[in-house]
Amino acid sequence: MNFFTIPSPSSLWTTVRSGGAFNVACSFAALWAFVKVLRMLRWRVKTTQLLGPPRTSLIYGVSHDLAMSEDSGAIYERWATEYGVVYMIPSVLGQTRVVLCDPRAIAHFYARETWTYVQTPLSLVLLEETIGKGVLWAEGEAHRRQRKALTPAFSNAAIRKLTSVFYDSAYKAKGKWDTAIESSKDGDAVIEVQNWMNHISLDTVGIAGFSHDFGSLDGTPSSVTEVFDTFGSNQQASAVNEIFILLASVFPIILKIPTKRQNLFKKLAVTIEQISNKLLIRSRREKDLNIGERGEENSIMGLLIKSEGQDTELHMSEEEVMAQMKVLLFAGYETTSISLTWALIELSRHPDVQTRLREELLVFGPDPTYDQLKANLPYLDAIVHEILRLHPPVPEFARLAAADDVIPLSEPVRTVSGNMTDNISIAKGTLITISAAAINRSSAIWGPHAKEFKPDRWLTEDGIGGKAKEVQGHRHLLTFVDGPRTCLGKDFAIMEFKTVLSVLVKNFVFEMRNGPNTPVEVVRGILPRPRVVGEGGIGVPLRVRRYE
Known part of the structure; x- marks a missing residue:
């Protein structure tokens, strides 16, 4: 039957x-x-329920407040003071996030990233749509393989060879600025420095990474800079886009809606892909014809071409090779130009610091070598790391727990039930947030002067407090994150930063156009960027004169 x-x-x-x-x-x-x-129900049973701020919006929790704030790090820090070094915040459409502000918890988290803690669905979609399935997108074994294939291009030996490229870009900008000042009646010129830092960064990554000169410093129009600059030009649209992104954190498919900003992202992806494809075809042709110098096999392009071989241990598909090129163009352009701009702003606000740095550079004499930049200019090093501490280009990170975990704490926190605990249980599917800005500028970690620009803190033994020493990132900062996903281009970025800053400060004096108290705000481009209040786009006009 x-x-x-x-x-x-x-x-x-x-x-x-x-x-x-x-x-x-x-x-x-x-x-x-x-x-x-x-x-x-499983999440509530498996995850330690922590204290945290009440929701301020039925739809967005507290996420809208954070997104619209000019300094979300300060908000995260305030909550850590009120609720403990780890706490929960209500997020979009009933979601809950666990925020880690404890150095021991953060070290545990980063040690397990790409395996236990992975990209959120929103991050994966954004990365894939913009720069493809490269090293930023990949997780686990795929990430390890791609990273290992690229690592030789960022060794000390490789970056030592690139120092001359960094100097060339800096001196090109110097030449253009000299001309602008010469044509001025007053012996100085108002220069929009953020655009120039963009040009320096783009030309540098083009030549250093791909042996391609974009010509940006020579005035050649670049489709890359045009698209990047457009992101910061309409702040009203950026504010609307924050709401769009918040909703997409729950429903990533929303990103498929053709809004103006999403169309910009598509245009950026197409532009970078077209450039990357041309460079890749040219490099393959040069390899076939044996054009180029010996030793280029460990350049970025050399390693990418090598990885295409089917019998290569660290083989990458053509899609992955293209994605690496997009990642390097994107990361090399955006982050370093932001840091250089902040450096010139802070030096203009603090003329005594600027003078002291110039004196160190002038006493040293000729342009320092790679090894001298690393070890023989302590005040330059201090200023660079103070900028990276105060103004991390990527202020926060979000990840998803791919498995249950228990995170240890350096100090106990009170749970919702009133108990004290020195570890928290995390269930699979939990959203984790770490604010690099909050950790880098935390008074509890860095002491009472944490919010001030004080390069001297890097020059004395007791300048970095005991709590700050517990942070395990580069020089106790989370600017380059930590663990398996530590920024691959960290040493490249720091050396470019030092080289460019040394040339500019040795040759020019910088002032805020309207005085040292000129207000500066943070605007939303692809990454947060500084802008002088009242300027359009990403304008940072400084008064520049030659140092005589």
Whole structure:
């Protein structure tokens, strides 16, 4: 006897057409809701329930407040003072995030990144749409393989060879600024420095990474800079986009909606892909014809071409090779130009610091070598790391727990039930947030002067407090994160930063156009950028004169 029969496709279609479609939809909706409830119950049982701020919005929790704030790090720090070194915040559409502000918890987290803690669905979609499935997108074994293939291009030996490229870009900018000042009647010129830092960064990464000169410093229009600059030009649109991104954190498919900003991202992706493709074709042709110098096999392009070989241990597909090129163009352009701009702003605000740095550079004499930049200019090193501390280009990171975990704490926190605990349980599916800005500028970690620009803190033994020493990132900072996903280009970026800053400060004096108290705000480009209040786009006009 048959207790049930399998309906034929035609009879199913008849059922749907006769009104069953609504019932089917309701059944799927009910099943989806049931699964969500089960996951929520499991999450609540498996995850330590922590104290935290109340929601300020039924839809956004506190996420909208953070997104619209010019200094979200200060908000995270205030909550850490109030609720403990780890706490929970209500997020979009009922989501909850765990925020880590404890050095021991953060070290544990970063040691397990790419395996236990992975990119959020939103991050994966954004990265794939913009720069492809490269080293920033990949997780686990794929990330390890891609990173290992690229590592030789960022060794000390490789960066030592690139120091001359950094100097060339800096001196090109110097020449253009000399001309502008010569044509001025007053012996100085107002120069929009952020655009120039963009040009320096783009030309440097083009030549250093791909042996390609974009010509940006020579005035050649670049589609890359045009697209990048457009992101910061409409702040009203940027504010609307924050809401768009918040909703996309729950429903990433929203990113498929063709908004103006999403169209910009697509244009950026197409622009970078076109450039990367041309450079890749040229490099393959040069390899086939044996054009180029010996030793270039450990350049970025050399390693990418080498990884295409099918019999290579660290083989990368053509899609992955293209993605690495996009990553390097994007990261090399955006982050370093932001840091250089902040450096010129802080030196203009603090003329005594600027003078002291110039004196160190002038006493040293000729342009320092790679090894001298690393070890023989302590005040330059202090200023560079103080900028990286106060103004991390990427202020916060979000990850998703791919498995259950227990995170240890350096000090106990109180749970919702009132108990004290020195570790917290994290269930699979938990969203984790770490604010680099909050950790880098925390008074509890860096002491009472944490919010001040004080390069001297890097020059004395007791300048870095005991709590700051517990932070395990580069020089106790989270600017380059930590663990398996530590920024691959960290040493490249620091050396470029030092080289360019040394040339500019040795030759020019910088002042805020309207005095040292000129207000500066943070605006939303692809990454947060500084802007002088009242300027359009990403304008940072400084008064520049030659140092005589």
